[in-house]
Amino acid sequence: MKTGLTVFLATAVAFGASWLGLVYGPIAQLGGQQQTVVLQSGDTWPQQRTGDATLGLQVYRAYGCAACHTQQARQSGVADEITLTSLGSDKAADLKDYVKTLLVLPSLLEASNTIVANLEAWNGQVPLTLYSGQDSAVVATLADKLKAGGLKTDARVVASGPDLARGWGVRQSVAADYLYDVPVQLGSLRAGPDLSIIGVRSPDVNWQLQHLYAPRSLVKSSTMPAFRFLFTVRKAGAQPAPDALVLPPEFAPAAGLEVVPTAEARQLAAYLVSLKATAPLYEAPFTPVTAAK
Amino acid sequence: MNDENKSCCPPPEAEPTATRSAAPMWIIVVTLMVLFFGGLYLDSHSGWFDAKVYAPYNSAEMLESFQPLSGAAQAAAQGKKVYEAVCGICHGVDGAGKPGQAPPLAGSEWVTAKGMSRLTHIPLQGLNGPIKVAGKDWTLNMAAMGAALPDSDLAAVLTYIRNSWGNKAGEVSADDVKKVRDAIGGHPQPMSGDDLTKMPE
Numbered sequence: 137m138k139t140g141l142t143v144f145l146a147t148a149v150a151f152g153a154s155w156l157g158l159v160y161g162p163i164a165q166l167g168g169q170q171q172t173v174v175l176q177s178g179d180t181w182p183q184q185r186t187g188d189a190t191l192g193l194q195v196y197r198a199y200g201c202a203a204c205h206t207q208q209a210r211q212s213g214v215a216d217e218i219t220l221t222s223l224g225s226d227k228a229a230d231l232k233d234y235v236k237t238l239l240v241l242p243s244l245l246e247a248s249n250t251i252v253a254n255l256e257a258w259n260g261q262v263p264l265t266l267y268s269g270q271d272s273a274v275v276a277t278l279a280d281k282l283k284a285g286g287l288k289t290d291a292r293v294v295a296s297g298p299d300l301a302r303g304w305g306v307r308q309s310v311a312a313d314y315l316y317d318v319p320v321q322l323g324s325l326r327a328g329p330d331l332s333i334i335g336v337r338s339p340d341v342n343w344q345l346q347h348l349y350a351p352r353s354l355v356k357s358s359t360m361p362a363f364r365f366l367f368t369v370r371k372a373g374a375q376p377a378p379d380a381l382v383l384p385p386e387f388a389p390a391a392g393l394e395v396v397p398t399a400e401a402r403q404l405a406a407y408l409v410s411l412k413a414t415a416p417l418y419e420a421p422f423t424p425v426t427a428a429k
Numbered sequence: 430m431n432d433e434n435k436s437c438c439p440p441p442e443a444e445p446t447a448t449r450s451a452a453p454m455w456i457i458v459v460t461l462m463v464l465f466f467g468g469l470y471l472d473s474h475s476g477w478f479d480a481k482v483y484a485p486y487n488s489a490e491m492l493e494s495f496q497p498l499s500g501a502a503q504a505a506a507q508g509k510k511v512y513e514a515v516c517g518i519c520h521g522v523d524g525a526g527k528p529g530q531a532p533p534l535a536g537s538e539w540v541t542a543k544g545m546s547r548l549t550h551i552p553l554q555g556l557n558g559p560i561k562v563a564g565k566d567w568t569l570n571m572a573a574m575g576a577a578l579p580d581s582d583l584a585a586v587l588t589y590i591r592n593s594w595g596n597k598a599g600e601v602s603a604d605d606v607k608k609v610r611d612a613i614g615g616h617p618q619p620m621s622g623d624d625l626t627k628m629p630e
Contacts, residue, residue, distance in 0.1 A: 216495070272495060308483060
């Protein structure tokens with residue numbers, strides 16, 4: 137075979153190119169992920185999971201939760217916002233006129249017009265979003281100007297997008313969030329909601345357990361299958377077991393029986409409440425609402 | 430039979446031969462335009478494949494411009510962290526001090542003094558001998574706990590204790606700390622309350 141070398145080299149190049157693109161490239165780009173610092177705080181992110189939560193990831197994987205749930209909140213926009221947080225001792229009407237006099241700056245004409253328009257449409261309630269824009273230099277100048285004028289305002293970075301509007305996240309998911317997930321349970325189909333901050337949305341372990349046993353006892357319209365095989369229904373003693381589920385009557389077993397979670401159910405619930413991707417990071421900045429108050 | 434065939438059919442046409450013709454100009458132009466606009470798009474949307482830059486950010490500069498503005502909140506968090514690691518063990522996380530160990534910082538006139546110079550000398554040089562704090566006499570030793578801290582950390586701690594637990598006093602900058610540190614020189618000696626009182630505030 138005269139062309140053997142050519143065929144070998146061509147094959148090596150073809151496979152090598154895909155390997156470079158699909159394996160080496162991503163590792164070179166994201167393989168060096170480490171714990172990062174949470175913005176404006178000394179904390180690190182993410183935290184290593186402990187005990188039950190570590191095992192829970194394997195339960196999550198084993199029962200194919202990722203077939204119907206994703207763990208990646210997406211973000212489509214970001215804006216710098218200036219919000220009027222408090223009226224102080226002023227009246228809304230006076231404040232309206234005062235803010236207008238503050239903003240006579242040709243360089244900020246467009247932003248000023250927006251603010252004036254927002255003030256015109258204002259019903260006098262705080263907080264009021266005065267301005268929302270992409271140019272942080274303009275926002276910084278405006279914020280200084282308003283602050284120098286003695287207004288109680290707050291400049292915030294706000295992430296936005298359909299996922300975030302649903303309350304499925306406060307910022308987009310980034311590679312650092314999955315640092316300790318082996319394997320990463322990204323998911324690609326959303327038959328159920330995204331779970332990247334389920335530990336913040338439903339932080340109660342008992343809620344999680346009851347939801348696994350009888351989803352429709354908590355969320356009427358849920359289409360999630362009940363994971364009853366993760367629980368043991370057994371004869372109740374004189375005293376109910378401390379970890380027995382407290383269920384509404386239509387979901388409770390017959391009298392004299394009680395429902396207790398197995399170790400797997402507890403691990404899965406512990407894993408779910410550990411999903412809390414809400415820390416502001418350098419690569420996904422935003423101003424937390426609690427810190428602003 | 431063969432003869433019959435020959436007579437019935439026209440002679441086969443000549444074998445076609447390959448010729449070269451130039452690619453149409455419009456394909457070349459369209460390809461170049463696609464490459465050009467693809468390059469422009471890559472330039473403005475790829476973030477240069479930076480691992481930190483995710484959509485909707487287009488570049489590292491854009492990401493940088495959206496970092497929260499206030500450095501003050503960050504300094505306060507850093508001050509609290511360093512305080513709890515270094516100072517809080519004796520002075521208490523609540524700044525109330527501990528009898529027989531360390532005087533309080535909350536409500537201490539040394540901490541909330543108008544100037545920051547005397548206060549800055551204490552962690553840099555240490556204390557030895559009597560000192561009056563909030564109406565009480567203390568005679569204890571304090572090592573130069575702040576001498577090994579970077580200027581920015583020490584400034585953050587001093588700002589933190591001057592503005593916590595009801596204290597209200599001005600901020601201390603890293604430059605202020607550096608000035609005091611330079612003035613002390615290489616061999617800091619512990620001071621007493623009297624030594625401090627002789628210094629400018």
